Amino acid sequence: MDTPARYTIAVRSLCEFTAKQGDLDLRFTPAPSAQEGVAGHQTVASRRGSGYRSEVSLSGQHRHLAVRGRADGFDAGRCRVEEIKTHKGEADRIPDNHRQLHWAQAKVYGWLLCQQFELPQITVALVYFEIGKQRETVLEQVCSADELRGFFESLCERFMDWVDREIGHRVQRDAALAALRFPHAEFRAGQRTLAESTFKAARLGRCLMAQAPTGIGKTIGTIFPLLKACPPQELDKVFFLTAKSSGRALALEAVDTLRAAEPAMPLRVIELCARDKVCEHPDKACHGESCPLAQGFYDRLPAAREAAVQQPVLSREVLREVAAAHQVCPYYLSQEMTRWSDVVVGDYNYFFDSAALLHGLTQLNQWRVAVLVDEAHNLLERARAMYxxxxxxxxxxxxxxxxxxxxxxxxxxxxxxxxxxxxxxxxxxxxxxxxxxxxxxxxxxxxxxxxxxxxxxxxxxxxxxxxxxxxxxxxxxxxxxxxxxxxxxxxxxxxxxxxxxxxxxxxxPAPFLKPRFEATRTTVLFSATLSPQHFYADTLGLPEDTAWIDVEAPFSAEQLQVNLVRGISTRYQHRRESVVPIADLIAAQYTARPGNYLAFFSSFEYLEQVALEFELAHPSVPMWAQSRRMSEPERDAFLARFVEGGQGIGFAVLGGAFAEGIDLPGDLLIGAFIATLGLPQFNRVNEEMRRRMDETFGEGYDYTYLFPGIRKVVQAAGRVIRTISDRGSVHLIDDRFARPEVMRLLPAWWQLPQRRSAGSH
CATH class of the missing domain: 1.10.275 (Fumarase C; Chain B, domain 1)
Structure with missing residues (x-):
């Protein structure tokens, strides 16, 4: 008979799984910062005798379950183990169910010490250290080794059924992933290169920056190879991180495609959503005295967890159904199920923010993870906002x-x-x-x-x-x-x-993000616009050995007519006189080839000026415009105007909701007008950022203005050609588009006219 595979778990995770009970209680109580917590532990240690040891690494085993962790403190002379909890306020405010969890951790460490040093008994102490008053509240019990062993084994036994299923799931998962085939008859042009580079990055344990054009299937072209890499690289999790809900939807669709090809594949997938998007009782506080889903949450969690783990894909809707059936909070059920999922789909902040859930769990459980960063050009601005x-x-x-x-x-x-x-x-x-x-x-x-x-x-x-x-x-x-x-x-x-x-x-944000990249086996950042490579590598803090690929576009220059409109300046001081020429240019192109178009502008004010002129001068042409602070239904209605065989002009803001992340193939969209270089506004804040960029990297103007601006232009233009059968046009409206430093940032497959008469289109 085969020996069961060993399963390893952290002491904290074991205790949270088996010993947590009662209410979910998230009433605000001031908590120490990480720095205060470390300082508090150091203060307690400094008060102990010379034989006192801090952060004692311990491990033990029960059957095929290995348990590991670090005891906060051990005094060999007094035969005393301490579990230290820093807090603020009176110790008697600590909820009973929290205290029971703390006792469970302390007793597990007590047994591991008894086992390691062959102790007949040990004093188990809970030390609550109040940061403000620097005061200790100590609770202690003298426990025999037999008593602690029995407690430890009882926790392990409560976990063993789950362990056996987890081991079985991992074996089946890895066997299925090893045999997994690409779900389509063949790779699209460029898609195989992307997939092979992603797999190689996981094999070598390196990060990868992948610039790959729209339309080649980047999502499945990165998820598939990382799933294939899970068995040989012993990956525990794949995190798919995105800036927008549309990116989450694409990731879930990719998984559905893989499942359709391999229906029996035992892969657990979960979608993480923000709390305010899934809360069932937004008018109630997160504790048992207010919210019925928080009351007794940990008592009902085991049954909800059992039901949830049977679902192959825990999308937002499925999580809500499971949570409702067991009367638990869907948001905190999703956090629990993250521990037991193979693929986690969520926002950037779940791994890169200062208190990121996925990064914290990765560190605690020592997971081997691979991270996919979708539309990675967005990570710079998002990370800046986080910090x-x-x-x-x-x-x-x-x-x-x-x-x-x-x-x-x-x-x-x-x-x-x-x-x-x-x-x-x-x-x-x-x-x-x-x-x-x-x-x-x-x-x-x-x-x-x-x-x-x-x-x-x-x-x-x-x-x-x-x-x-x-x-x-x-x-x-x-x-x-x-x-x-x-x-x-x-x-x-x-x-x-x-x-x-x-x-x-x-x-x-590089200093904050660098440790996050170091915590992964591989991180693959992919986007259609990651140029210049050094700009993103520098600002995001990517490792020096990060690999780079620039996947060749499958499109031909004949598919996209690129028009440099040199006779119009969209600079702020010239905008008033540019309004009529831009409106006439749009009308002339529409007359020459009627269909659906998007026109992009640098601001709502500029958009409104041109839209008004266009409406007055060309009233027979259908048009619709993006407005400030559009709701989700309003955004949907805007996109719904783009229909097959449709005709009209949609006016939008560059860098906004309709300038990237939307898919309008075929004749849903046949052209775009971009009346701006997309350069960030020239103001005191951006000028100070330019100076700091210049001090740090030596390319202040490019890093602050040029690279971010042209990236937005290329993203907007990328809405036009989505497949190898699409045909369309792009008008780049501003004389500065003809400058060499701008043209070198535009896609290599575009055929750019070298000589045009002023104002040509």
């Missing part, structure tokens, strides 16, 4: 007016320091070389005072004040890692009271 924080003085003043009297002194001190920052301003916008020490000290004192108040009185602040508090915490945390990758800027608006808006503005 940027703002504080508005008006919001602070509103919070200060309603704050309890006990906060008066620290808030007054912060107000004075804030005013002092604003008073030094000679311009509406300035970048300071460093964070003013007085302001930093006042902010830290104020957040500490609020934290201390909330630890004792959780309901002391209203919703508006709590929002400011969370913003201030995020701001403070970013200041802890402040460096040349970010700016500290101040914007001052004059008025009855000067309002100073402070911002920790990330410019280069």
């Amino acid at each position: 940027t924080a703002e504080l508005a003085q008006d919001d602070f003043r509103a919070m200060r007016r309603t704050a309890p009297a006990s906060l008066k002194k620290p808030l007054d001190r912060l107000n004075r320091a804030w005013n002092a920052v604003g008073k030094t301003q000679t311009e509406p916008y300035e970048v300071l070389p460093e964070v003013p020490p007085t302001f930093l000290a006042a902010l830290q004192d104020a957040t500490a005072s609020i934290t201390e108040l909330l630890a004792d009185q959780p309901a002391a602040l209203d919703a508006e004040a709590m929002r400011f508090y969370f913003d201030a915490l995020h701001f403070s945390h970013l200041l802890e890692s402040f460096g040349t990758h970010s700016l500290f800027d101040v914007s001052v608006a004059s008025g009855a009271k000067r309002n100073a808006r402070l911002c920790v503005r990330n410019v280069v």
Whole structure:
């Protein structure tokens, strides 16, 4: 009889699976930051004797289950193990079900120590360390080795049925993936190159940047080879990360295609969605006294987990159905099922944000993961937003007016320091070389005072004040890692009271993202627009040995007529006189070849000017326009106007919802007009970013303006040719498109006219 394969689990994960019970309780209680937690553990350790050891690596086994972890502290002389939990506020506020979980972890470590050192008994201690008062609350039990072994084995036995199924699933999964065939009769042009490069990157344990044109099937061309790489590379998970919901849908469709070819393939797939998109009771708080789905959540979770694991694809809809059947929260059920899924589809933030779920689980469980970054050109701006924080003085003043009297002194001190920052301003916008020490000290004192108040009185602040508090915490945390990758800027608006808006503005996210790439076996970043390669490699912090491929487009130059319209300037100072020529140009092309077109502009204001002129001058031509803050149904209605055999002009903003990520093949779209180079607005903020880019990389203008702008142009133009049978035209409207530094950034397969008369089209 074959010996069962060993299954390894972290102590924390074992205890969470077997010992968590009661309510889901997410009432806000101030928690220490990661730095505070580390400092708290160090403080406790410094108070112990010379024989005290911290972070003791331990492992044990029950049948074919291996358990590993690190005990916070062990005093061999006193024969005492400590599980240290840092917190803020009174220890008696810690919920009972949390305390039971902490005891379970402490006792497991107690048994692993008894086993390793052959101890007959040990003192098991829970040490709750209050960060603010630097005070310990110690709970302890003297336990025999037999007692602890029995406890450990009982937890393991509760987990063994699941372990056996997980081992069986992994064996079956890997066997199926090893035999998996590409679901189509043949690869599309360029698709095989992409797939082979992706597989090779996983085999070599390297990152890959893949620039691959629209229409070759990048999604399935990357998912398929990484699934094939799972067995030989012993990959635990594949994370498919995207910036938009449309990207998630494409990933799930790709998995469905693979399943259709291999219906019995035992592959578990889950879609992660934001909490506000799936919450069943948005009017209720996340705890058992408010939300019925939080009450007894952990008691009902095992049955819900059993049902969920039987579903091959846990899409948003399927998760909701399973959660409803077992009366649990769908959002937190999805977080639990992430642990037991093979492919996870979700937003960038689930792996790259500062408190990312997938990165945290990867580190805790020591998973071997492969990450796919869909439409990777979007990661730069998204990552900048993740590591940027703002504080508005008006919001602070509103919070200060309603704050309890006990906060008066620290808030007054912060107000004075804030005013002092604003008073030094000679311009509406300035970048300071460093964070003013007085302001930093006042902010830290104020957040500490609020934290201390909330630890004792959780309901002391209203919703508006709590929002400011969370913003201030995020701001403070970013200041802890402040460096040349970010700016500290101040914007001052004059008025009855000067309002100073402070911002920790990330410019280069590379230092934050680099550890995320290092945590993966491979990360494959793919997009139709990843040029220039060094721009994205530098700003995202990719490893030096990152591979690069530029997949040749399957399209021919004859499919796309590219028109450089040199006689029109779309510069801001020339826009008024450009309106009529652009409207006439669009009308002339439409008359020559009626059909569906998209016209892109640099702003809504510019769009509205040209759209109005077009409507007045050419009333017989159907037209529709993107509006500010469009709802999802309104966006759907805009796209619904593009029908086979249809005719008309859709007016849109470059870089917006209709400039990338939409698929209009055939005669759904036969042409595009792009009346802008897409360059970011010239303002003080972007100029400061340009200076910082210049200091860091030496190509400040290109990194800040040119590369991001032309990328948006190429993405918008890419809406026209989607398949090898499409035919269409693109009008690039601005004399600057003819400049060599711009033309070299346009796709190589485009045939660019070298000589055109002014204003030709």
